[in-house]
Amino acid sequence: MPSSVTHPAADTAQADRVVVTGGSGFVGRAVVRAFLERGTPVTVVDLHEPPAELRHELLTHVPGDLRNAAVRDAAVPEGAAGIIHLAAITSVLRSVDRPVETYANNVEVTQELLELARQRGVGRFVLASTNAVVGDIGHGTITETLPLRPLTPYGATKAACEMLLSGYAGAYGMATCALRFTNIYGPGMGHKDSFIPRLMRAALANTGVEVYGDGAQRRDFVHLNDVVQGVLAAWDKQYTGTAIIGSGRSITVLELIDAVRAATDEALPVTHVPAKNGEMPAVIVDITRAQRELGYAPDVELTDGLRTVWADFRRGMP
Numbered sequence: 392m393p394s395s396v397t398h399p400a401a402d403t404a405q406a407d408r409v410v411v412t413g414g415s416g417f418v419g420r421a422v423v424r425a426f427l428e429r430g431t432p433v434t435v436v437d438l439h440e441p442p443a444e445l446r447h448e449l450l451t452h453v454p455g456d457l458r459n460a461a462v463r464d465a466a467v468p469e470g471a472a473g474i475i476h477l478a479a480i481t482s483v484l485r486s487v488d489r490p491v492e493t494y495a496n497n498v499e500v501t502q503e504l505l506e507l508a509r510q511r512g513v514g515r516f517v518l519a520s521t522n523a524v525v526g527d528i529g530h531g532t533i534t535e536t537l538p539l540r541p542l543t544p545y546g547a548t549k550a551a552c553e554m555l556l557s558g559y560a561g562a563y564g565m566a567t568c569a570l571r572f573t574n575i576y577g578p579g580m581g582h583k584d585s586f587i588p589r590l591m592r593a594a595l596a597n598t599g600v601e602v603y604g605d606g607a608q609r610r611d612f613v614h615l616n617d618v619v620q621g622v623l624a625a626w627d628k629q630y631t632g633t634a635i636i637g638s639g640r641s642i643t644v645l646e647l648i649d650a651v652r653a654a655t656d657e658a659l660p661v662t663h664v665p666a667k668n669g670e671m672p673a674v675i676v677d678i679t680r681a682q683r684e685l686g687y688a689p690d691v692e693l694t695d696g697l698r699t700v701w702a703d704f705r706r707g708m709p
């Protein structure tokens with residue numbers, strides 16, 4: 392708990408400090424590493440300890456559950472540079488099973504952190520959001536200007552968070568920014584149950600994969616390095632608003648499987664099983680705003696990016 396944590400005393404170093412919630416997670420670890428490489432002091436607040444390879448004199452870990460006020464209090468020092476808020480219930484299925492818990496973790500925690508930031512003069516707040524806030528628009532292109540019509544508790548909680556950020560920017564002049572990530576892939580996703588880790592596990596085991604329906608569903612897969620680039624750009628520009636961070640190129644599930652075959656050199660035979668009810672036919676995003684306003688320029692090619700995941704799985708990394 393926070394009492395056991397040595398927190399740096401409030402001093403001028405806090406002016407540079409970035410607080411990364413969920414900093415021990417898949418995206419968080421990469422974001423934390425990028426800040427440490429820049430020489431920026433980082434506080435990770437997470438249920439889990441950051442992995443050993445992130446150990447650094449500039450890194451502080453506040454362990455605990457962000458629903459607990461004492462944990463939030465220990466994590467956000469007076470006058471810190473800002474908060475990058477990644478901690479959340481991230482599974483859509485879990486959100487459907489546990490909507491109240493999802494609300495508490497995703498919305499209430501965001502409100503409490505925004506308020507703490509306001510009280511403590513912390514002027515920057517970056518939220519990890521999702522394109523699921525707009526719901527199903529068929530094969531249309533998702534932009535930041537579409538109405539919010541989420542179809543799951545997960546999407547709804549992120550939409551609610553975006554509104555809270557907007558209110559705090561409007562009322563208190565805070566630089567609040569929601570980055571809507573598409574499907575992120577990269578090293579460090581071994582604990583996930585999403586499609587790319589499942590493909591990697593099948594490739595490792597020399598087995599096949601099940602594809603729901605005809606496999607023509609389109610998705611946008613963005614590499615973790617590009618996501619980190621987007622987060623740093625929003626941070627550096629003190630951007631206020633919403634921006635979609637994706638690769639800008641949607642591919643079908645069957646095309647993804649081909650790319651994984653190329654990256655792994657494994658056959659990955661496919662079995663088609665009945666389509667799931669309610670699955671979105673496509674996620675096609677327009678990343679123009681992030682390119683124009685943040686200077687975001689995704690540059691990881693899919694097969695190259697998948698090789699970084701494959702190398703990670705072959706090393707047996709979590």
Ligand SMILES: NC(=O)c1ccc[n+]([C@@H]2O[C@H](COP(=O)([O-])OP(=O)(O)OC[C@H]3O[C@@H](n4cnc5c(N)ncnc54)[C@H](O)[C@@H]3O)[C@@H](O)[C@H]2O)c1
Binds near residue numbers: 412
């Ligand atoms: N991974 C993706 O493809 C993707 C896509 C869109 C949006 N996002 C968003 O990006 C963010 C990061 O996702 P990720 O893939 O790194 O998830 P992750 O599950 O790997 O990491 C989340 C981290 O948050 C921590 N956490 C969760 N609830 C907490 C709580 N109450 N108190 C303290 N710590 C808590 C977890 O311990 C974990 O380390 C999430 O907000 C997610 O909704 C991710």
